[in-house]
Amino acid sequence: MKNLKLAELTKEELQEIIKKITKRLSKEQYEYLQHLITEYTEKQNTADISPQSLMSQGFVDEKMLQIEEWKQQIEDGKLYLDTEEYEDYGDDYWDREWIIEYYDNQQIGDKIMFMMRFANDCINDRRYQEANSIYEWLWEMEVGTDYEDGEFVDLDTLAENGIIATDMKQLALQTLYANYQVLKKEKRAEMLYLYFNHSAFKNLHMEEIFHVGREALKDQKQFWEDWIVLLKNKQGDIAGRLLKDAVLYSQGIDGLVHIADESAAVHPSLYLAAMDVYGKAQDYEKIEKTGEKVLEKANRQLKIRAEICLKAAYASFCLGHEEKMMKFCWECFCSDSTEKNFLRLFGTKEMAVQYGMRGKEVLKNRIRGNCENDIRNTELHRNIIDGYSYYFLSFYMGDFISVKSASKNPAGSLGWSSSFIRYGIRLFLLYLYSKSLPSKAAGSIANYVGFPDMKDADCVMGFEQEIIEESQLHKVSVFWNYFQRWKAYYPIEQAEKKSILSWAEKTVYSRADAIVSGKHRNQYAEVAVLLAMVGEIKEDMGTARAREEIFAEYKRKYPRHSSFQKEMKYYFDVK
Numbered sequence: 001m002k003n004l005k006l007a008e009l010t011k012e013e014l015q016e017i018i019k020k021i022t023k024r025l026s027k028e029q030y031e032y033l034q035h036l037i038t039e040y041t042e043k044q045n046t047a048d049i050s051p052q053s054l055m056s057q058g059f060v061d062e063k064m065l066q067i068e069e070w071k072q073q074i075e076d077g078k079l080y081l082d083t084e085e086y087e088d089y090g091d092d093y094w095d096r097e098w099i100i101e102y103y104d105n106q107q108i109g110d111k112i113m114f115m116m117r118f119a120n121d122c123i124n125d126r127r128y129q130e131a132n133s134i135y136e137w138l139w140e141m142e143v144g145t146d147y148e149d150g151e152f153v154d155l156d157t158l159a160e161n162g163i164i165a166t167d168m169k170q171l172a173l174q175t176l177y178a179n180y181q182v183l184k185k186e187k188r189a190e191m192l193y194l195y196f197n198h199s200a201f202k203n204l205h206m207e208e209i210f211h212v213g214r215e216a217l218k219d220q221k222q223f224w225e226d227w228i229v230l231l232k233n234k235q236g237d238i239a240g241r242l243l244k245d246a247v248l249y250s251q252g253i254d255g256l257v258h259i260a261d262e263s264a265a266v267h268p269s270l271y272l273a274a275m276d277v278y279g280k281a282q283d284y285e286k287i288e289k290t291g292e293k294v295l296e297k298a299n300r301q302l303k304i305r306a307e308i309c310l311k312a313a314y315a316s317f318c319l320g321h322e323e324k325m326m327k328f329c330w331e332c333f334c335s336d337s338t339e340k341n342f343l344r345l346f347g348t349k350e351m352a353v354q355y356g357m358r359g360k361e362v363l364k365n366r367i368r369g370n371c372e373n374d375i376r377n378t379e380l381h382r383n384i385i386d387g388y389s390y391y392f393l394s395f396y397m398g399d400f401i402s403v404k405s406a407s408k409n410p411a412g413s414l415g416w417s418s419s420f421i422r423y424g425i426r427l428f429l430l431y432l433y434s435k436s437l438p439s440k441a442a443g444s445i446a447n448y449v450g451f452p453d454m455k456d457a458d459c460v461m462g463f464e465q466e467i468i469e470e471s472q473l474h475k476v477s478v479f480w481n482y483f484q485r486w487k488a489y490y491p492i493e494q495a496e497k498k499s500i501l502s503w504a505e506k507t508v509y510s511r512a513d514a515i516v517s518g519k520h521r522n523q524y525a526e527v528a529v530l531l532a533m534v535g536e537i538k539e540d541m542g543t544a545r546a547r548e549e550i551f552a553e554y555k556r557k558y559p560r561h562s563s564f565q566k567e568m569k570y571y572f573d574v575k
Contacts, residue, residue, distance in 0.1 A: 054125045063118050064130055070111045071137055079106050080144040102161050109163040116166055123174060123213050128181035135175040139198055156199055168200040177212040185219045189226040196238050207249045224250040232263045236377045244273045253277050264297040268304050269379045275311045287315035291328060303381045306336030314459035330355040337362050337385050339392050340451040343482040347463040352489055359397045391420050395427050398490045409507050413514035423449055425507055428500050432537045437474055441532035441571045450479030508534050516558050528567035547572055
């Protein structure tokens with residue numbers, strides 16, 4: 001450092017160098033630089049503040065008295081909003097909702113805007129108690145209406161309906177700043193956190209409040225320590241996000257991993273955040289090591305663990321660590337047991353043999369229910385395998401008997417939307433289809449039961465890229481290629497194939513007759529697909545002209561159903 005000769009440079013030269021350096025910094029490095037600059041300028045900023053107030057005490061008392069009067073009138077219901085209610089219709093009669101329009105005939109919006117402007121003036125004048133009393137009331141405020149059900153309107157609703165016009169983010173930052181200034185240091189973290197229940201605080205970064213007012217905030221080091229301790233013990237996505245920001249800002253990436261170890265049971269998302277930072281630097285070794293640590297510390301039943309494992313698997317792939325890559329892919333499925341995560345295990349022969357064929361281990365430890373999957377606490381969402389997912393996975397694990405049993409045809413062959421048969425019948429037909437590339441009917445069925453193609457995925461490993469390129473070459477879905485790879489590991493005897501086909505054929509014919517005879521036009525394409533698929537499979541299994549005969553039979557049975565015949569022609573590929 002002594003060779004840099006900084007003392008020989010002018011102020012302007014140093015400024016120009018810093019500008020050039022900032023262009024090469026990561027987000028975290030840039031924020032740290034800002035932090036350092038703030039630390040060195042705090043004393044100067046404090047010195048620049050005139051100790052003399054800009055507003056007289058009499059003026060402040062007068063305005064606060066007026067504000068208190070308005071507040072009381074709103075609380076007592078003397079000031080309220082007028083409303084008008086009407087029914088808004090969408091595309092059809094059933095697509096409708098009740099709309100309430102608000103009218104501010106008593107200029108409540110003007111009064112609240114005055115409060116906000118005066119609170120801002122108080123902050124600039126270092127009158128934090130007055131500003132804070134206004135802000136606290138605004139966020140808890142409920143404005144009454146003349147609506148017959150006694151509806152009340154909060155600050156967010158006033159803004160959404162144009163009754164007030166303000167920068168909600170800036171308002172939130174000013175609130176936190178004023179609150180920080182008036183609170184005792186041991187209470188700051190706890191009390192400030194309460195504001196984050198409001199939507200306006202949702203995307204705020206706590207470090208932003210240190211750049212709000214004229215006066216630098218004191219005890220910053222102590223605050224960050226208290227803030228992190230508080231957040232470590234708070235569950236939920238809000239606390240997780242704030243904790244990540246706080247640790248990165250005050251301790252950097254190494255601190256983030258350390259805190260992640262301490263709070264793995266509550267905030268496993270910190271590992272994910274650390275991986276994202278390492279990923280920007282392409283530090284795959286640290287990503288992999290973080291993934292290995294997660295395998296030890298994070299609950300295996302948490303879905304977020306699967307996301308972490310997938311990132312670690314990609315890192316292992318980049319490092320050429322195939323065994324570790326396969327292990328992470330397996331753990332990804334164990335923590336989030338989707339069909340996609342399972343079929344990925346058949347992406348390579350080695351992984352299929354070592355892990356893919358072990359799938360039943362996961363089903364044995366299946367957890368049910370959805371009670372803990374709180375929308376505000378996605379970090380702790382559990383790996384719930386619901387009924388339909390269970391049967392999908394059972395099929396892919398070769399338990400064809402139980403899946404067939406679950407695929408019961410409802411009475412009258414209608415009501416498939418509430419039964420697994422709509423998936424079960426298609427899975428079996430797709431399995432029986434023997435061609436390497438899909439027909440129109442087979443492609444349609446694959447799209448129905450499969451997962452969507454990966455788009456702009458960050459963690460695409462080599463074997464997945466091969467599958468994607470192969471899919472693009474042959475113009476088929478990624479799922480189709482995964483399905484073909486999987487099918488090679490679950491062969492069945494010809495006699496069993498014929499038995500399944502016989503069951504499927506009867507089920508499809510029954511379904512087709514019920515749909516077409518009942519003139520359920522929106523389902524004509526569905527049954528045309530199934531009929532065409534049955535015909536194609538029968539021909540593959542030795543029945544000559546099966547497609548032609550099925551097409552002719554249903555054309556004869558329903559000669560006047562032109563819409564149905566149009567769908568038949570398309571999927572049977574008849575000119």
